[in-house]
Amino acid sequence: MSIWNPAQPISHRNRSLLGAGAVIAVLLLWSLLSGLELVAPNKLPAPWKVANAFAYLAWDAENGRSLLLTATLWSLGRVVAAGLLVICIGIPLGVLMGASPYINATLSPLVDPFRSAPVVALLPIMVMWFGIGEGMKIAFLFLGAVVYLIPMVRDAMQAVPQTYWIATRDLGGTDWECIRKAVLPMAMPRIADAITVAVSVMWTYITVAEYVNAREGLGQLIQNARRFSAMDQVFAGIIVIVALALFTYQGMRWIRARAYSWESGQ
Amino acid sequence: MSEPMNAPANVSIDLRNICQEYPGEAGQPSLRVLDNINLCIDKPSITMLLGPSGCGKSTLLRMMGSVRPLGVPTPSSGEVLINGVPCDGPHDDAVMVFQRYANRPDLSVWDNVAFPFALKLWRERFKRSEWEAMVEEALAAVGLADKKKMLPAQLSGGQNQRVALARALVLRPKILLMDEPFGALDAQTRTETQILLSELHRQHPCAVVFVTHDVSEALLLGDRVVVLSSQPARIADDFEISEPRPRSTAWRRSTEAVRLEERILDKLHGSAQGQVRVTV
Numbered sequence: 001m002s003i004w005n006p007a008q009p010i011s012h013r014n015r016s017l018l019g020a021g022a023v024i025a026v027l028l029l030w031s032l033l034s035g036l037e038l039v040a041p042n043k044l045p046a047p048w049k050v051a052n053a054f055a056y057l058a059w060d061a062e063n064g065r066s067l068l069l070t071a072t073l074w075s076l077g078r079v080v081a082a083g084l085l086v087i088c089i090g091i092p093l094g095v096l097m098g099a100s101p102y103i104n105a106t107l108s109p110l111v112d113p114f115r116s117a118p119v120v121a122l123l124p125i126m127v128m129w130f131g132i133g134e135g136m137k138i139a140f141l142f143l144g145a146v147v148y149l150i151p152m153v154r155d156a157m158q159a160v161p162q163t164y165w166i167a168t169r170d171l172g173g174t175d176w177e178c179i180r181k182a183v184l185p186m187a188m189p190r191i192a193d194a195i196t197v198a199v200s201v202m203w204t205y206i207t208v209a210e211y212v213n214a215r216e217g218l219g220q221l222i223q224n225a226r227r228f229s230a231m232d233q234v235f236a237g238i239i240v241i242v243a244l245a246l247f248t249y250q251g252m253r254w255i256r257a258r259a260y261s262w263e264s265g266q
Numbered sequence: 267m268s269e270p271m272n273a274p275a276n277v278s279i280d281l282r283n284i285c286q287e288y289p290g291e292a293g294q295p296s297l298r299v300l301d302n303i304n305l306c307i308d309k310p311s312i313t314m315l316l317g318p319s320g321c322g323k324s325t326l327l328r329m330m331g332s333v334r335p336l337g338v339p340t341p342s343s344g345e346v347l348i349n350g351v352p353c354d355g356p357h358d359d360a361v362m363v364f365q366r367y368a369n370r371p372d373l374s375v376w377d378n379v380a381f382p383f384a385l386k387l388w389r390e391r392f393k394r395s396e397w398e399a400m401v402e403e404a405l406a407a408v409g410l411a412d413k414k415k416m417l418p419a420q421l422s423g424g425q426n427q428r429v430a431l432a433r434a435l436v437l438r439p440k441i442l443l444m445d446e447p448f449g450a451l452d453a454q455t456r457t458e459t460q461i462l463l464s465e466l467h468r469q470h471p472c473a474v475v476f477v478t479h480d481v482s483e484a485l486l487l488g489d490r491v492v493v494l495s496s497q498p499a500r501i502a503d504d505f506e507i508s509e510p511r512p513r514s515t516a517w518r519r520s521t522e523a524v525r526l527e528e529r530i531l532d533k534l535h536g537s538a539q540g541q542v543r544v545t546v
Contacts, residue, residue: 163364167362168381169356170356171385171387171388172356172358172385172388173387174386181385182370186370186371186372
């Protein structure tokens with residue numbers, strides 16, 4: 001066994017042990033720092049306080065409601081709505097750009113710069129254009145994710161070896177058939193990767209989107225808790241978002257592996 | 267199979283004064299790859315195009331009814347006639363089998379062979395029941411009938427090349443263009459696939475143009491061997507071999523075969539004289 005070899009196989013058990021160990025170590029350090037009040041409780045609430053806050057948010061017996069469930073559903077709804085828009089608009093655009101250097105040359109100056117642009121800085125513009133309602137939040141999530149998705153889909157199309165286009169053309173396929181029947185199906189696994197990244201990006205932007213005039217949602221829940229200095233609730237909210245993002249990510253990876261199992265053999 | 271896939275096809279490929287030049291890099295003069303090639307193939311047979319690597323064999327092959335290279339007009343001058351009609355791109359009668367067999371990793375063996383019928387051109391010419399029978403027949407012909415549900419990644423290199431052969435033959439082409447198709451196979455598989463090709467050609471006589479840089483392969487398969495010199499490629503030799511296929515090891519050791527081999531090597535080496543860089 002060599003430790004310094006990227007290709008060294010690691011057993012499932014060892015991987016789980018090491019991963020769980022790291023999480024437990026952080027929890028211990030966290031408990032130590034907050035339990036001994038080495039860091040002030042209004043800066044770092046103890047893990048058990050966060051757990052309490054989580055329980056309260058999950059089920060508020062006094063008022064018979066679940067703040068967390070409501071907030072999660074709102075945030076999830078926004079991510080799904082924006083995600084559908086991203087997929088319906090971003091994928092066709094990326095596919096067209098990847099399929100034709102002419103379309104790519106035309107559109108890439110309009111798309112590529114935004115990949116490295118601070119999309120958050122555009123929030124005030126979104127507010128001016130779309131107001132402070134749902135439209136703005138979905139438009140912001142859409143913009144934040146679509147600028148990643150389009151270039152990734154384009155790159156996925158361009159990465160398909162030319163042989164498949166040529167072989168299809170040789171068999172008498174039209175240009176468009178070469179794209180639709182050969183290049184696009186071959187690009188699908190990487191397009192699925194692009195969707196996964198886009199959804200992850202949306203989860204990172206959801207809080208920003210919900211900072212502005214939100215009455216519901218996880219971002220608003222965190223913002224609200226921060227306003228009342230309820231740091232334990234802030235932590236609980238953040239953990240939920242991280243968990244949701246991780247869950248969707250793993251779910252999409254699973255679907256991709258099932259749908260494009262041929263790709264792993266490459 | 268009880269009967270041959272097709273009657274001998276009438277076909278002619280006529281290359282007239284073909285020259286091919288590639289533009290040189292900044293400031294360099296343009297590079298002449300093919301120099302005044304005249305070649306006429308007018309009967310179902312196996313023609314071997316033999317020449318050193320990079321001499322322009324593949325470029326020449328692609329002119330015979332397949333996809334022309336991108337970015338440069340092909341040919342620079344000269345004329346390609348297929349059945350007497352000028353041809354400037356993929357021809358319905360011609361199918362190419364590539365060096366890298368271009369099987370689709372996402373499609374099963376059956377779907378790979380049936381792929382041409384996913385295209386409008388062929389779907390309109392055959393009824394579904396017709397082309398499904400053609401796919402079955404082609405799979406049986408290359409001996410992969412029992413592997414039709416598998417993915418290419420589950421097959422060996424030789425089996426993959428047979429899938430590519432089946433996909434080409436399913437259309438019953440009059441012209442079969444083969445670009446060093448067995449180059450990536452190990453010696454054993456290569457011999458097996460060569461024998462399979464001669465058998466398929468016997469069942470389905472068509473004009474095979476087979477590019478190779480392997481002298482033994484040329485002698486084993488060719489009804490006709492066309493030797494190209496290195497850059498710029500000219501036809502250095504052109505002869506026929508009447509020995510029927512499959513050709514035995516005994517024949518390969520015969521005086522005739524050995525003399526032909528010496529003749530080819532002589533032409534190849536002779537043509538390389540004066541070249542700064544030769545890769546054979």
